[in-house]
Amino acid sequence: MFWLLFSTASYADVYIYQDKNGTTHFATEKKGPQWKWFMRTPKPSAGQSSIVRSSNSQNQRKQLLSEVISSAAYKYRLDPALIHAVIEVESNYKDDAVSHAGAMGLMQLMPATAERFSVSDPFIAADNVDAGSRYLxxxxxxxxxxxxxxxxxxxxxxxxxxxxxxxxxxxxxxxxTKVIERYKRNLQM
Known part of the structure; x- marks a missing residue:
């Protein structure tokens, strides 16, 4: 099943807008004339097989990602329970999640963070977890x-x-608060 973590991708545009207060907003569609194209990012296509979306429940998705999370935890000297807590709060184990701010994937990498950690496709679970764990x-x-x-x-x-x-x-x-609560709960399991 590990091979399902790696997949081909279609591409989506990411748009950026800076409001009058200096806050930067990201979106996957141009929401008005003030929005400017920022970057093109790979994302899963609708018919594409994905280890996370192919699982119906959060527990199934969590189990399927355990090997990837354990590997990143070992590599970056993190507790797997902490990585699980971050993923649960960030995306609820949905590898195709995109926030209103433009954060992407399981650990909700912002485009600049994905670029900083050399992630070409933030929707590939293994790449996202590796970069998110490295950043953490x-x-x-x-x-x-x-x-x-x-x-x-x-x-x-x-x-x-x-x-x-x-x-x-x-x-x-x-x-x-929420991540720390989830982390403590994960440690008790």
Whole structure:
């Protein structure tokens, strides 16, 4: 079944827009004249076989990804239970997930993060988990704190540096709490 993790891809455009407050938004479609084309990114085609989408339940998807997650955990000195927690909160194990901000795949890599870690197709589960885990390890080394690393994963490392703590964004504060709760639950299983 491991071969199902690797697949051919069709391509989708990603558009970018910076609002008057300086906030950058990403979308997979042009939502108006102010939106500019940013990059073309591979994504699974509708008829394509995928290990994650071929499984009906979250538990099945989780089991099918365990080998990939264990490999990344070993490679980047992370607890597999932590990677599972991040994936569950980020995408609920859906490898074709795309957020309103343009984050993609299981670990919801932003286009710039995918590029930073040389991911050509963020919808390939193994590549996404590897890059997301590598980024998480980098954040842990950078901040020497799980809550700050998770805040950096969600809001960006610049926001954590700017505030010297978890940024005062409700989404980020909720995210950190939720991932840590899932991580603790995973450790008890």
């Amino acid at each position: 390890r980098w954040l842990l080394d950078e901040f020497n704190s799980l809550p700050l690393a998770l805040a950096g994963y969600n809001a960006g490392e610049g926001a954590v540096r700017r505030y010297g703590d978890i940024p005062p964004y409700k989404e980020t504060q909720h995210y950190v």
